[in-house]
Amino acid sequence: MESIRVLHLIQASGTGGYEQYVTTLLKTLQGKGVEFELAYGQEGTLTELARKMDLPLHPLPMESPWDQKAAKALAKLCKERNIDAVHTHFLRENYVAAFSKLHGNKARLVNTIHMLEPKSKAVLAMNRIMYRLVDGIIAVSSAVKDMALREGLQPHKLQIVYSGVLTRPCAADEIAAERKRLGIEEGETVFTSIARFREEKGHAFALKAAEAFYRKRPEARVRFVLAGDGALLEPMREAAKPLGGKVILPGLCTDPALLLQASDVLLSHSEQEAFGLSIVEGIQCGLPAVATDAGGPREILGGAAPCGVLVPKGDAEGYADALIRLLEDEDFRGGLVANLPAAQARFSVEQMAADTLRQYRGQLG
Numbered sequence: 001m002e003s004i005r006v007l008h009l010i011q012a013s014g015t016g017g018y019e020q021y022v023t024t025l026l027k028t029l030q031g032k033g034v035e036f037e038l039a040y041g042q043e044g045t046l047t048e049l050a051r052k053m054d055l056p057l058h059p060l061p062m063e064s065p066w067d068q069k070a071a072k073a074l075a076k077l078c079k080e081r082n083i084d085a086v087h088t089h090f091l092r093e094n095y096v097a098a099f100s101k102l103h104g105n106k107a108r109l110v111n112t113i114h115m116l117e118p119k120s121k122a123v124l125a126m127n128r129i130m131y132r133l134v135d136g137i138i139a140v141s142s143a144v145k146d147m148a149l150r151e152g153l154q155p156h157k158l159q160i161v162y163s164g165v166l167t168r169p170c171a172a173d174e175i176a177a178e179r180k181r182l183g184i185e186e187g188e189t190v191f192t193s194i195a196r197f198r199e200e201k202g203h204a205f206a207l208k209a210a211e212a213f214y215r216k217r218p219e220a221r222v223r224f225v226l227a228g229d230g231a232l233l234e235p236m237r238e239a240a241k242p243l244g245g246k247v248i249l250p251g252l253c254t255d256p257a258l259l260l261q262a263s264d265v266l267l268s269h270s271e272q273e274a275f276g277l278s279i280v281e282g283i284q285c286g287l288p289a290v291a292t293d294a295g296g297p298r299e300i301l302g303g304a305a306p307c308g309v310l311v312p313k314g315d316a317e318g319y320a321d322a323l324i325r326l327l328e329d330e331d332f333r334g335g336l337v338a339n340l341p342a343a344q345a346r347f348s349v350e351q352m353a354a355d356t357l358r359q360y361r362g363q364l365g
Contacts, residue, residue, distance in 0.1 A: 003031075003033055003034060003035055004033070004034055004035070004084040004085065004360055004361065005034075005035050005036075005037065005081060005082055005083050005084050005085075006029075006034050006035070006036055006037070006083070006084065006085045006086075006087055006360050007036075007037045007038070007039055007058075007077070007078065007081070007083045007085070007086045007087070007107070008022060008025075008026075008036065008037070008038050008039070008046070008086075008087050008088075008089075009039050009040075009060070009074065009086055009087070009088050009093045009096070009097055010022070010038065010039070010040050010041070010044075010046055010089065010093060011040070011041040011042060011062055011090065011092050011093055012040075012041060012042040012044050013040075013042075013044030013045045013046035013047070014044060014045060015045060015196075015229070015252070016196055017114065017275075017277045017278075018089055018090075018114050019044075019045050019046055020165070020277060021089075021112070021114070021140075021163055021277070022046055022089070023046070023049060023166070024163070024164060024165065024166050024349060024352065024353075025087075025352075025353065025356060026049065026050070026053060026055070027053075027166060028164075028166070028349050028350075028352070028353040029353050029356070029357060030053060030055070032353075033357055034357065034360065036050075036053075036055050037055060037056040037057070037058065037081060037083070038050045038055055038056070038057050038058065039057075039058040039059075039060040039074065039077060040057070040058070040059065040060060041059075041060060041061050041062045056081070058077055058081075060073055060074060060077065062092055062093065062096050064092065065091055065092045065094075065095035065096065066095065066099075067096055067099075068099060068103075070096045071096050071097075071099035071100040071102070071103055072100070072103045074086070074096060074097060074100040074103075074105060075100040075101075075103040075104050075105035078100070078105050078106070078107045079104070079105070079106075083107045084107060084108060084360065085107055085108040085109070085110055085359075085360040085361075086100075086105075086107050086108070086109050086110070087110045087111075087112070087360070088109070088110070088111045088112075089111070089112050089114060090114075091123070091127075094111045094130065094134065095126075095130050097109050097111075097134075098130045098131075098133035098134060099133075101133045102133075108135045108136065108360065108362055109133065109134045109135050109136070110134070110135065110136045110137075110138065110359050110360060111131075111134050111136075111137050111138070112137075112138040112139075112140065112161075113137065113138065113139050113140065113144050113147075113148060113274075114140055114144075114274055114275075115144075115274050116143060116144060116147055116272050116273070116274045116295050116296075117272070119151070124151055124152070127151065127152075127153070128151070128152045128153070131153050131154065131157070132154070134157065135157070135362065136157055136159065136359045136362070137153060137154075137157045137158045137159070138159055138160075138161045138356070138359060139158055139159065139160050139161070140160075140161070140162070140163055140274055140275040140296070141160065141162070141274060141275045141276075141295065141296040141299050142160060142299050143274065143275075143295040143296050143298075143299065144160075144274050144275070144295075144296070145158050145160050159355070159359060161352060161355040161356055161359065162275075162280075162346065162347050162351065162352060162355075163275055163277055163280065163347070163352055164280065164347055164348050164349030164350070164351065164352035164353070165277060165280050165281045165284055165347075165349065166349055167256075167257040167281065167284045167285060168257050169257075169261075170257060170258050170261045170262075174258055175258070175261050175262045178258050178259060178262040179262045182223075182225060182248055182250060182262070183223075183245065183248065184223055184262070185221075187221055188221045188222065188223055189220075189221065189222045189223075189264045189265070189327060190222075190223050190225055190262065190263040190264050190265075191222060191223070191224050191225070191263070191264065191265045191267050191290075191323060192224075192225040192226075192227065192259060192260060192263035192264075192265070192266060192267060192282075192287075193206065193225070193226050193227065193228075193266070193267035193268060193269060193278065194227045194228055194253050194256055194259065194260070194278045194281065195226075195227075195228045195268075195269075195270070195278060196228050196229065196230040197228055197229060197230030197231060197232035197233040197236060198230050198231065198232060199232065199271075200270060200271050200272045201228075201230075201269070201270050201271075202269040202270050202271045202292065202294075202313075203226060203232060203236045203269065204236070204239065205269050205271070205292070205313075205314070205316060205319075206224070206226060206267065206269040207236065207239055207240055207243070207247065208316035209269065209316045209319035209320050209323070210224045210243060210246070210247050210320075211242075211243065211316075212316050212317050212319070212320035213320040213323055213324065214243065214246060215320075216320060216321075216324060217324060217327075220327065222246070222323075222327065223245075223246060223247070223248060224243075224246065224247040224248065224267070225247075225248045225249075225250065225259070225263065226240075226247065226248070226249050226267075227249075227250050227251070227252075227253040227259060228251075228252065228253060229251055229252040233249065233251065236249060237249050256278075256281050257281075257285060260281060260282055260285035260287060261285050261286070263282075263285075263287060264287065265287055265288060265289065265290060265323070265326055266278065266279060266281075266282025266283075266287040266288070266289040266290075266308075267289070267290055267291075268289060268290070268291035268292065268294075268297055269291075269292055269319070270291075270292055270294045270297075271292070271294060271313060272294050272295060273291075273292075273294040273295045273296045273297055274295055274296050275295075275296035275299075275300075276291065276296045276297045276300050279291060279297055279300050279301065279308070280300065280347045283300070283307060283340055283343045283344055283347060284344055284347075286337070286340060288307055288308050288309075288326065288333060288336040288337055288340070289301055289307065289308030289309070290308060290309045290311065290319060290322045290323055290326065291308060291309070291310055291311070292310075292311055292312070292313045292319070293310045293311065293312055293313060294313055297310060298310055300343070300347065305339040305342050305343075306336060306339060307336050307337075307339040307340050307342075307343045308336060309322040309325070309326070309336075
């Protein structure tokens with residue numbers, strides 16, 4: 001089948017889950033049915049990656065969602081570059097792309113909804129109008145799709161596409177060196193989360209759960225590793241001091257696959273989670289998970305073949321109890337681990353790429 005040209009339209013990029021999502025698509029589909037290009041408002045991690053991959057880059061300032069100059073420039077760019085589809089990820093870029101249709105853009109517009117978040121009545125009303133110009137809408141989970149339907153988006157445009165995660169197998173000596181770097185001793189069990197230190201990611205709750213765990217099992221040879229960066233990292237380091245070296249906050253994680261393969265259980269402690277990309281990372285690295293029931297995690301971990309434990313949001317005691325069960329009940333833990341291969345296939349990069357490519361071609365929805 002003939003290759004198509006797809007333009008990712010981004011305002012800015014950093015080191016979060018959305019950037020990981022786009023990175024996975026670029027690395028998986030480039031040259032395999034898709035030729036990617038990038039139009040951007042600000043330099044960031046994705047423009048750096050595009051340069052390394054030698055992808056065409058196009059500066060395209062977007063002052064606001066209503067920027068008609070940007071919309072006209074996008075329409076012109078798509079015509080000049082023979083773009084078949086434009087992929088957007090957030091409101092500003094989505095509106096600019098939608099307005100570009102009014103300026104003659106013939107490219108298919110695809111938008112991915114990455115977040116579960118409350119919206120004002122004004123935004124909800126405007127979304128119902130602007131999404132009429134969008135051809136395909138990717139929801140990263142059923143929770144997101146259900147939200148979009150409640151908000152009045154058109155059902156025939158909505159398609160769930162689960163996110164996969166690029167990972168790599170790590171050698172035993174790499175894993176041993178990572179555990180040594182973190183100060184993990186021989187025979188210790190490691191509970192790990194990887195998340196930006198923002199309010200909705202629930203690190204304060206994670207510390208409460210850790211305190212409850214050690215209160216119930218004071219002699220347990222267990223370490224909590226809460227990896228990531230963000231505005232709340234230093235406050236959380238202060239809050240973790242009473243737990244001493246039992247809780248490690250190493251900062252930004254540059255090699256998630258290595259950290260996870262040096263760990264034993266994946267932790268997700270969000271107050272709100274549209275999907276749960278770190279849970280999928282843990283699954284691909286062979287880890288069962290304990291997660292707050294915050295939206296997307298139920299879809300990943302639940303069902304007839306669960307590979308983790310869901311705990312109600314705010315229940316630190318219940319979270320600690322789930323960790324204790326995973327630590328002490330070998331049959332229970334073994335059952336979760338036995339279900340991991342099915343989850344690995346369900347949330348694979350290959351499936352994500354195939355479903356997204358069909359969206360680009362207009363074959364879904």
